[in-house]
Amino acid sequence: MATLSSLDVNNITPAVVTWRWINETRFLVGPDPQIRDITITTRFDSQETLFDLNIPIRLKGIKTGTFLIVRVLPSSISSFDFIEAPSVPDEVRDKFHSSTLLLDFRLNQRPKLLVSVEADEPLSPQRTQSGAVLDALRELANVTVFSVYIANSATSKAQLQQIRHAISDGLFLFIQDDLTTMFRGTGGKIVTLPSSTQLPPPAYDETEPPPPPTPIYDRKRPRKDDREERDDDIALIWAKLEMIQTRHSEELYALRDENKDLKQEINDLRERLIESERKRQDLEEEFGSLAGLTSERVRELEEHTDVTFSEVWQDMGELTSEVNAMKLRIDEDELANRVKFRSSSSGLGNLTGPCCGYTLPSDHRANDGAPRRQQDQTLAVSWAIFGAVAVALAFAFLAATDTIPSDLTREWTMVSGMATTPSPSYIFSIAHQSIPASKCSRFHSPFSPILTCICI
Known part of the structure; x- marks a missing residue:
C-alpha cells in the first residue's frame, strides 16, 4: 500500500483540456499568448497533494502577462483514472505529435480558480485571444467532469499509477492555500466565473455613453501602440518563427536520417541483387553442365541397354536351342528307356523264363x-x-x-x-x-x- 512519504511526484507537463458543454465537446488548446503552453502541475509528496492547470492569459489590471490556475484537490476527486488515448482529435494531434495519455477527472465539487490580486474584478480580457480563453474558463469552472491530454511516457504512466492507488485509498494531504506567496510574491485570490448563460445584462445607469466621433483629418496620424503590447507581439512573432524553424529543422533531420536509412537499404538491396545475379549465373552454368552430363549418361544408357538387350536375346536364343536339344534328348532317352523297359520286362523275362530256357548270370x-x-x-x-x-x-x-x-x-x-x-x-x-x-x-x-x- 502506497503512502504519501513513499510518493515523490512533482512535475509539470504541457496539456490540452477537454470537457462537455451543452452536448458539445470543447477544447482549450491555445492560451494567450499562443507561444506559451497550457500546463498541468502534478504534485504528490509529503508536502502537497494537488493538480494545477496553469493557463496563460492577459487580464485588465495586470500590466504584464499572467496566468490563471484551475486547482483540483484530491479531497474533491470522486474518481481518477488514465488510459492511453486510442484516438486523438485533430485539436490534440496538432499539439502532440506522439502518443498521448488521457487523464479523466470526476469531482464532487467545482474546481477552484486562482488569479493574481492585481487583476480587476470582474475579470476582463485585454485582448481578443484572452477573451476566448476567459470564455472557455467560464465553462470549465462550472463542470465537475473533464479530461486532460498529456504526452505519453513510461515515467508518467508509473507516477500516475501510484497517484491512482493513493486517491483510491483515500490518501491526501490537506493544504491551506497560502495565497500571499503566490504569483511571484504579489499574492493571489480565489475568484468565481459564472457561466455565460448566468451573466446578467448590465444596468442602464452603469453603461457608459459612446465615445465622441473621431474628428476627420486630411492626414491621419499613425496610432501609437503600447510599447509592452508591441514587444509582446514581436516576441510572439519571433517565437512562432522560432517554433517553425525548430519544427522544420526537426523534420529536416528526420528526413535526412530517413534518406540515410533508405540509401543504406538501397545499397543492401543492390548488393543482394548482385549476389543473387551471381548465384543465378552459377546455377545456370551448373544446370547446363548437368544437362550435358545427363544427355551423355542417357546416350550411354541407351547404348548399354541396346547391347544388353542384344546379348539377352542372343542368350535367350542359345538357351532356347539348348532347351530344345535337351527336350529332344529327353524324348529320345524316354523312348529308349520305354523300349529298354518293355524289352527288358518282356524279352528278358521270356529269355530267362521257362519259354526261353536261358538265365542271365x-x-x-x-x-x-x-x-x-x-x-x-x-x-x-x-x-x-x-x-x-x-x-x-x-x-x-x-x-x-x-x-x-x-x-x-x-x-x-x-x-x-x-x-x-x-x-x-x-x-x-x-x-x-x-x-x-x-x-x-x-x-x-x-x-x-x-x-x-x-x-x-
Whole structure:
C-alpha cells in the first residue's frame, strides 16, 4: 500500500483540456499568448497533494502577462483514472505529435480558480485571444467532469499509477492555500466565473455613453501602440518563427536520417541483387553442365541397354536351342528307356523264363560290384545284339512263311531310309509291335523261343 512519504511526484507537463458543454465537446488548446503552453502541475509528496492547470492569459489590471490556475484537490476527486488515448482529435494531434495519455477527472465539487490580486474584478480580457480563453474558463469552472491530454511516457504512466492507488485509498494531504506567496510574491485570490448563460445584462445607469466621433483629418496620424503590447507581439512573432524553424529543422533531420536509412537499404538491396545475379549465373552454368552430363549418361544408357538387350536375346536364343536339344534328348532317352523297359520286362523275362530256357548270370541281375554306367552300357550292347539277331530271325521266318505284315514293311522301309542306322532296340520294338502273338503260336521251329519272346 502506497503512502504519501513513499510518493515523490512533482512535475509539470504541457496539456490540452477537454470537457462537455451543452452536448458539445470543447477544447482549450491555445492560451494567450499562443507561444506559451497550457500546463498541468502534478504534485504528490509529503508536502502537497494537488493538480494545477496553469493557463496563460492577459487580464485588465495586470500590466504584464499572467496566468490563471484551475486547482483540483484530491479531497474533491470522486474518481481518477488514465488510459492511453486510442484516438486523438485533430485539436490534440496538432499539439502532440506522439502518443498521448488521457487523464479523466470526476469531482464532487467545482474546481477552484486562482488569479493574481492585481487583476480587476470582474475579470476582463485585454485582448481578443484572452477573451476566448476567459470564455472557455467560464465553462470549465462550472463542470465537475473533464479530461486532460498529456504526452505519453513510461515515467508518467508509473507516477500516475501510484497517484491512482493513493486517491483510491483515500490518501491526501490537506493544504491551506497560502495565497500571499503566490504569483511571484504579489499574492493571489480565489475568484468565481459564472457561466455565460448566468451573466446578467448590465444596468442602464452603469453603461457608459459612446465615445465622441473621431474628428476627420486630411492626414491621419499613425496610432501609437503600447510599447509592452508591441514587444509582446514581436516576441510572439519571433517565437512562432522560432517554433517553425525548430519544427522544420526537426523534420529536416528526420528526413535526412530517413534518406540515410533508405540509401543504406538501397545499397543492401543492390548488393543482394548482385549476389543473387551471381548465384543465378552459377546455377545456370551448373544446370547446363548437368544437362550435358545427363544427355551423355542417357546416350550411354541407351547404348548399354541396346547391347544388353542384344546379348539377352542372343542368350535367350542359345538357351532356347539348348532347351530344345535337351527336350529332344529327353524324348529320345524316354523312348529308349520305354523300349529298354518293355524289352527288358518282356524279352528278358521270356529269355530267362521257362519259354526261353536261358538265365542271365547273377552279375547281370545285380548291380553290386560294378558302376551303374558300365552296367547300362553292357546291357545296351547286349540288347542291341540280341535285338538285331531277333529281328533278322523274325524277318527270315516271316519271309519263309510269307506272312510279313504290311505295317511292318512300311516301318522297315522307313527305317531303311533313315540317314543313320537305327538302334537295335528301335528295330526290336518295331518287330515286337508288328508281329501279333496269335501268329507266333502257330509256328514250331528251332527259333520258336525267340519268336515267342518277340511276340510277347
